[in-house]
Amino acid sequence: MDNPFIGRDVISILDFSRKDLEQLFRVSREMERFRKSRIDVLRDKIIALAFFEPSTRTRLSFETAAKRLGANVIGFSAAEATSVAKGENLADTIRMLDSYADLIVIRHRFEGAAKFAAEVASNPVINAGDGKQHHPTQAMLDLYTILKLFGRIDGLTYAVVGDLRYGRAATSFIYGLTLFEPRKIFLVSPPLLRARTEVLEHLRRRGVPFEEVDSVESIIEEIDVMYVTRIQRERFPDPMEYEKVRGAYRITLELLEKGKDSLKVLHPLPKVDEIDHRVDSSKYAAYFEQAANGVPVRMALLALILGADLESMGVRL
Amino acid sequence: MSSEPEATLTVSKIRFGTVIDHIPSGRALNVLKVLGIRGREGYRIAVLMNVESKKLGRKDIVKIEGKILMPEEVSVIALIAPTATINIVKDFRVVEKRRVEVPDRIEGLLRCPNPTCITNKEREPIRTKFRLVSRNPLVLQCEYCGTMVSEKDIIELLGNGIDKR
Numbered sequence: 001m002d003n004p005f006i007g008r009d010v011i012s013i014l015d016f017s018r019k020d021l022e023q024l025f026r027v028s029r030e031m032e033r034f035r036k037s038r039i040d041v042l043r044d045k046i047i048a049l050a051f052f053e054p055s056t057r058t059r060l061s062f063e064t065a066a067k068r069l070g071a072n073v074i075g076f077s078a079a080e081a082t083s084v085a086k087g088e089n090l091a092d093t094i095r096m097l098d099s100y101a102d103l104i105v106i107r108h109r110f111e112g113a114a115k116f117a118a119e120v121a122s123n124p125v126i127n128a129g130d131g132k133q134h135h136p137t138q139a140m141l142d143l144y145t146i147l148k149l150f151g152r153i154d155g156l157t158y159a160v161v162g163d164l165r166y167g168r169a170a171t172s173f174i175y176g177l178t179l180f181e182p183r184k185i186f187l188v189s190p191p192l193l194r195a196r197t198e199v200l201e202h203l204r205r206r207g208v209p210f211e212e213v214d215s216v217e218s219i220i221e222e223i224d225v226m227y228v229t230r231i232q233r234e235r236f237p238d239p240m241e242y243e244k245v246r247g248a249y250r251i252t253l254e255l256l257e258k259g260k261d262s263l264k265v266l267h268p269l270p271k272v273d274e275i276d277h278r279v280d281s282s283k284y285a286a287y288f289e290q291a292a293n294g295v296p297v298r299m300a301l302l303a304l305i306l307g308a309d310l311e312s313m314g315v316r317l
Numbered sequence: 318m319s320s321e322p323e324a325t326l327t328v329s330k331i332r333f334g335t336v337i338d339h340i341p342s343g344r345a346l347n348v349l350k351v352l353g354i355r356g357r358e359g360y361r362i363a364v365l366m367n368v369e370s371k372k373l374g375r376k377d378i379v380k381i382e383g384k385i386l387m388p389e390e391v392s393v394i395a396l397i398a399p400t401a402t403i404n405i406v407k408d409f410r411v412v413e414k415r416r417v418e419v420p421d422r423i424e425g426l427l428r429c430p431n432p433t434c435i436t437n438k439e440r441e442p443i444r445t446k447f448r449l450v451s452r453n454p455l456v457l458q459c460e461y462c463g464t465m466v467s468e469k470d471i472i473e474l475l476g477n478g479i480d481k482r
Binding site: 087089090110111112115116131132197 | 436437438458
């Protein structure tokens, strides 16, 4: 079968079509078989992980995915440990990695860094987070998780809660939903952290039903999926203001019990105290499973982009 | 110039050069600025501001003797004076009239207002790229960071005008 992923960059979730993602999810499902073993389809490949910004899950799940596919991994996990600390620019760092490796995964605090890296590099570049803008592989695994939980992404009602202004995971998740047919998306945030103009514009252009609301309480009965993100203290000029909103966005077991029985809570993690610990072991919590799904989805993505011979290993494309 | 009766009363025609007409009133100096004209280049220049206009009520006009505008220069003018018309004059006669039109893609002219856009990072070999989202009202979007820019922001983002060739 056709592989539309070969050699492609992954900068934004919007670079992909619904059909592309459905293929990615089918291959991800097959990759689950190799979660605790190996499928040596990328034996001769080297993957560079260029993390200029801290990360736990994203970096480790990329590394795990690469190793389960038999690839080698090089890279760094803090800009301080590289020549960037000596003043080297991004373009030169990328050129060097491009000459060593077959694919580059990059995280950077500047918006557009991954797009720029892709322009400089001749090998494929995957964006693992660029500032507040995009985190496409997170959105891929979020949507995959929903597909596994509900059997569909269409027709569900979503609430995206927290920092919608600076949160790249929330932004990419919203963008990702617009490739499908959600029944409705509630954007739940304090006024200071509302989704950015370009995100709202995109929702309007795509004709996706959405509504901006201040509290989860008022919509809890309507939603199927609650996507929670962290509200960072440093976003608030006034600490008093932060203390005020913090409580209003805390997800408790009592709150969830007012919702549908089948309600699921997702979170890109790390979480601090925005979700009550008692939720962790409840039927609502889907975030640990979501984090685990990062590995098969990234395995599928790496294998497809690098054109691995999956079919000879019994994996249908 | 029959379309500017008031102007011809006070300013003589030019022999060879460009007349930028129908500039929204008060923007003539911005037009000069984005063209990178500071006054020391030696061109003979006439700037008319707030003169009567049938179309606009009031308008500005800029006449530049000795300079024919390049297509890129015409595009920059479109960003701050979308109503402007460009007349190329040779031997006192208008030999070409051009309407200004914002191009679908604008490279290297505008600064991105987002301080953490990669195009604002020091020492990177990168030019800004904006995509035209809407002509009326004028809305542009940074291709790197997604930031939307509207007409009122543009004058400020043009900085010091286009690169000198």
